[in-house]
Amino acid sequence: MLAMDYRGPKRVRATQKPMPEIKHPQDAIVRVTRSCICGSDLHLYNGNVPDTRVGMTFGHEFCGIVEEVGSEVTKIKVGDHVLVPFNVACGECHFCKQGMFGNCHESNTQASAVGGIFGYSHTAGGYNGGQAEYARVPYANVGPTVIPEGMDPDDAVLLTDVVPTGYQAAEMAGIQKGDTVVVFGAGPVGIMAARCSWLFGAGRVIIIDKEDYRLEFARNYANCEAYNFEKDMDDPVVFIKKQTDFMGADCVIDAVGAEAAGNAMQTITGRKLLLQAGSATAMHWAINSVKKGGVVSVVGVYGPTDNLIPMGNVLNKGLTIRGNQASVKRLLPRLIEHVQNGVINPKALITHRIPLEEVAEGYRLFSAKLDNCIKPLLVFPSSNI
């Protein structure tokens, strides 16, 4: 089968690889029909996530047709078209029982902090991902969800990560009716977080990024205010204070993570020297621009090593900081409802369709922010759905 193949920082290709096999009675094998490249794949692509091994296949956002199931799989059957949440979750452990599917304790041997994630380095369990014609899906009774009748698979594939992550970002921000919400990062997740903030009753939503094309997209898609931190302001923290009568935003969402631009020291120590787990610029801005007693919600991906965070201000300001990988499975019923009722229109985020054979160009296009790319979708020679 054809699969994306990581060869080193900024080097990927499509290679023939062996077919995945059932390894556990609750496994399924899925023939992938849609697979996205995610902004968080770029952390892997750039070589910033420890234990990303040469030969891995990335891809944690995919849907596909069930080809084969293990002996204990009862919830899905061969021929079902399923969307596969990015978390590998057992559904039975202490954490899964509380709906924390993003924190499963039985899906990752190689780290205790993070659960298993498809195609996301050995630090997240060492699973091959869905940027391939076929994928092994463990715990097939838990994650994979049959795509509802009439739902466009383009919408379904975004329910595997982007929509639930954006939604959970807004949920974790503890938005009260009328709150001013600031979102750092106008990538697909930031845009979705801005959109979902309205669902929790925000009174004002502001998104901040440095790419005009992304800001324009966000302004239209999420009905929010959008500002360029390089052009519209000297200092984003002061800018937000000015916008909020010098009080600070009620809630701030960090949808950037370790690839943040905008601070030379952070770039050198974090992104270049890898002495920090990426650049914590967005985190600094978030902590410093939220009001006292406010909430900072973090969905931007940070690496596992140390970050230089203004922890003193977290204390001084009495902040609540919440972050997590989205527990996709917990949120899916509500989000499917929202998609079906037209409250959220996920597929409108997709700007590019790239054949799997051209995966290297897809990664380059997305990471270099070429051709106004918001969200690239990989399409498959073997799939005609």
Add this chain to the structure above:
Amino acid sequence: MENTLRDPQKLPGWGIDANPENDPTYPMREPRMNVSQDPDSKHRPASLQPEDVEVLKSIERPNVSAVFGESSPPVGLSGMIRRFAFKYSESHYGHWLPLLLADRVNVVEGIIEDLGQGKVPNIFAEKGYAAEWKHNRTAFVAKMATIAAVTIGSILILTRDNDKKNKYQY
């Protein structure tokens, strides 16, 4: 492209997911079990994936999870460095920095592996430069020209140094 303040109540879906008892800790308000309140907290799935490849284990969890990925078991020198890294906990630089080093070593191993299979990696294609050529040609050409100029410049400097050395050799 103007920023205007919107009347949020006119947006479809505004406020429909707001919880009347919402406070900044939502959804932590949902009942949260202590490990001690959950007699079943050590429960594991009935079947365990057989350990037929080498899986490195975090020292912060005693057993192998019931399923695991086996995309790229540790190999060669990078594998040795990874095994060393897994002697340290996740809260220690001794864990993460060797892993990052192993990743870099692994890249070289990947190239050697390709060559061993008679395949010269097409690095231009793997870096996806075709996309730069298509969508970012001017900047891309300038970047490549800079790299070429620096390379040629370095060669000239190195050669000149050699000439100098030769001058004083009698």
